[in-house]
Amino acid sequence: SQQGEEDPQALSIQEGENATMNCSYKTSINNLQWYRQNSGRGLVHLILIRSNEREKHSGRLRVTLDTSKKSSSLLITASRAADTASYFCATARSGAGSYQLTFGKGTKLSVIP
Amino acid sequence: DGGITQSPKYLFRKEGQNVTLSCEQNLNHDAMYWYRQDPGQGLRLIYYSQIVNDFQKGDIAEGYSVSREKKESFPLTVTSAQKNPTAFYLCASSQQDGGYTFGSGTRLTVV
Numbered sequence: 001s002q003q004g005e006e007d008p009q010a011l012s013i014q015e016g017e018n019a020t021m022n023c024s025y026k027t028s029i030n031n032l033q034w035y036r037q038n039s040g041r042g043l044v045h046l047i048l049i050r051s052n053e054r055e056k057h058s059g060r061l062r063v064t065l066d067t068s069k070k071s072s073s074l075l076i077t078a079s080r081a082a083d084t085a086s087y088f089c090a091t092a093r094s095g096a097g098s099y100q101l102t103f104g105k106g107t108k109l110s111v112i113p
Numbered sequence: 114d115g116g117i118t119q120s121p122k123y124l125f126r127k128e129g130q131n132v133t134l135s136c137e138q139n140l141n142h143d144a145m146y147w148y149r150q151d152p153g154q155g156l157r158l159i160y161y162s163q164i165v166n167d168f169q170k171g172d173i174a175e176g177y178s179v180s181r182e183k184k185e186s187f188p189l190t191v192t193s194a195q196k197n198p199t200a201f202y203l204c205a206s207s208q209q210d211g212g213y214t215f216g217s218g219t220r221l222t223v224v
Contacts, residue, residue, distance in 0.1 A: 033212055042119075042203055042215035043156075088155065092210070099144055099163070099209050100171075105155035 004032075004089040004104035012110040019076040021107040023089030024069075030092045032065055033101065034074050037086045046074075046087075081113045116140070119204050119216035125224045126191065126198060134189045134219045136204035143208060145187035149173060150201040150218075159202075162187055191221065199223050 007022045023032070031050045035043040049056045049065045049072070056063045062075040076083055086108045090101040117138040126132045138145065144163045148156040158171030162181040176195025181187055187206075191198045201220050205213040 030210065035213075035215075040201075040218070040220075042217045043205075043213070045212035045214065048212050090213075099207065100146070100158060100161055101213060102158070103148075103156040105153065 004091050004102065006087070006089055006104045006107040008107060009105070010108045010110070012112065013079055015079060015081055015111055015113050017079055019079050019083070019109055019111070021074045021087050021089075021109070023072045023074070023104060025072075025089075025091045026070065027091075027093055029067075032063075032072050033090045033092070034061075034063060034072075035088045035090060035103075037088065037106070039085075043088065076109075079109075079111045081111050083109060084111045085109060117204060117206055117214050117216040119202075119219050121219060122217070124219055124221045126221060127224060129193045131190055131192050132221070134191070134202055134204075134221070136187045136189065136216060137185055138187075138206045138214070139185060140206055140214060141184070142206035142214070143184070144206060145181070146205045146207075146213070147171075147177075147179065147187070147189045148203045148205065150203060156203065159189065 004023045004025045033048045034046045037043045047058050047063050049063050060077045065072045086106040088103050088106045090103045120135045146161040147159040150156050157173050159177050160179040162168035178190045203218050204216040207213045
């Protein structure tokens with residue numbers, strides 16, 4: 001079952017602009033993660049934010065987490081053509097007794113040079 | 114370099130045939146996973162294993178089987194019972210409570 005839902009489904013921006021993607025989920029989580037997937041390739045882990053954290057940075061990436069609203073956002077600043085990819089959020093449920101991630105359907109980002 | 118290797122990259126299956134997808138990791142991760150990806154549907158969990166000689170069904174296990182005889186290896190067999198096997202298959206591994214490392218995927222096509 002899909003736990004995370006990304007919004008928008010597709011996003012097209014000019015190089016240098018910022019890109020914001022959102023993720024909503026339904027149940028309590030242990031952590032939330034963001035991944036990138038280039039076309040036809042495996043997923044690459046970008047960042048993990050735990051349920052007791054509100055914001056995390058990694059290079060040009062900024063992730064926020066609002067557990068009261070069950071939502072997260074991924075901001076990519078000063079986008080580049082190489083950022084063109086699909087971005088997925090994934091949630092690890094709290095108290096699940098095992099470590100599994102449930103992925104959303106992804107946001108397809110196109111950065112136009 | 115540590116990583117996770119999937120093979121083959123492309124695989125073609127005839128009707129009624131079983132095929133096995135390979136997944137090997139040298140990251141010393143305890144847990145391994147198999148996901149299926151169809152266009153527009155994100156990733157769906159097929160099977161996962163947290164420890165050698167133990168594995169659990171995911172959301173869409175019907176028509177698939179796995180084994181975990183070694184920590185490094187988690188092969189997936191797509192059986193003839195899987196009626197719509199054409200998809201992109203992704204293997205991943207992780208330590209508890211950490212990010213996943215994914216392989217580069219196997220694209221399976223029924224011919």
